[in-house]
Amino acid sequence: MxxxxxxxxxxxxxxxxxxxxxxxxxxxxxxxxxxxxxxxxxxxxxxxxxxxxxxxxxxxxxxxxxxxxxxxxxxxxxxxWKSNPLLPDDPYQRASARFWARYLDEKCLPALWDAIWSDENGRAKAVEEAIANLKILENEIKDKRFFGGESIGLVDIAASFVGYWVGILQEIQGLELLTVEKFPKLVKWSEEFTSHPVIKEGLPPRDELFAFFNARATASK
CATH class of the missing domain: 3.40.30.10 (Glutaredoxin)
Incomplete structure (x- = not known):
């Protein structure tokens, strides 16, 4: 309820x-x-x-x-609130979901953020690390619709930065981090995730997010 x-x-x-x-x-x-x-x-x-x-x-x-x-x-x-569970019932699968959510916060997101906002001197190394972390995610999503299977769960929500923010930020900065050529499975997942009607309604408007971070990028130059 x-x-x-x-x-x-x-x-x-x-x-x-x-x-x-x-x-x-x-x-x-x-x-x-x-x-x-x-x-x-x-x-x-x-x-x-x-x-x-x-x-x-x-x-x-x-x-x-x-x-x-x-x-x-x-x-x-x-x-x-028990409806639409974010974590599976199986203890091992729950532990696995927690592991990947922490991986996103501790490794993947910081690497992506550094790659997007680092200066020219440190960018190459930062991009290399970000790509390596995305490869690990690509291997984890495999051919699943979502990270937990057929429904959106904890890991998908934790990865929303990858699925939505990264596309906007890499466009602003002229980078190629998450592309269909490099990461076809992750891109397919991001499209599934962001087109889900509830997720689509809950994400910030793309044009507003673009304008916000574009202003930040311009101010930092």
Whole structure:
């Protein structure tokens, strides 16, 4: 049963893939929530109080209790609202999903971010590392529709940066990281993922995201 909007609050930042993970999970679960956009240069008292350790978004507040860190929030959402499970029942498969979600956060996403935003001196090495991490993901997706099989799960949501943000950012920076020639299976997955009606509704508009990061890229030159 979906939660009442008054019980669930999300503190986030719209261009953030980490905030967006929570949006996607809540939408997949059919959970009603109130969203509050944070100005990270002038953080709200509620954010500082709700996440005093990291002082970052996203923060989910459920019945007055805050939960921080996007992967932790995703598991909380999955355990609290049972419809459309994000994690499989099988203990081994659950452990495997957690492993790949952490791999994305600890290895793959930082490498991609470095490749996109590094200066010319360090870019070649950063791109090489990003490509190596994408190859590992390509081998993991195999011929599955989604990382967990036939339905969107934890790993797909964790990989949304790869499936949506990377295409926009590589276009802005003139890079070729995720291409159909290099990674046909990952590109096919990204198309399946972003065309899912709930995901499509929950992702930030492409033109707005492009404009936001293009302005950042221009300002950094």
């Amino acid at each position: 979906a939660a009442d909007a008054g019980q669930v609050k999300l503190l986030g930042k719209w261009p953030s893939p980490f905030s967006n993970r929570v949006v996607l999970a809540l939408k997949l679960k059919g959970v009603q929530y109130n969203y509050f956009e944070e100005d990270l240069s002038n953080k709200s008292e509620e954010l500082l109080k709700s996440n005093p350790v990291h002082k970052k978004v996203p923060v989910l507040i459920h019945n007055g209790k805050p939960i921080a860190e996007s992967l932790v929030i995703l598991e909380y959402i999955d355990e609290t």
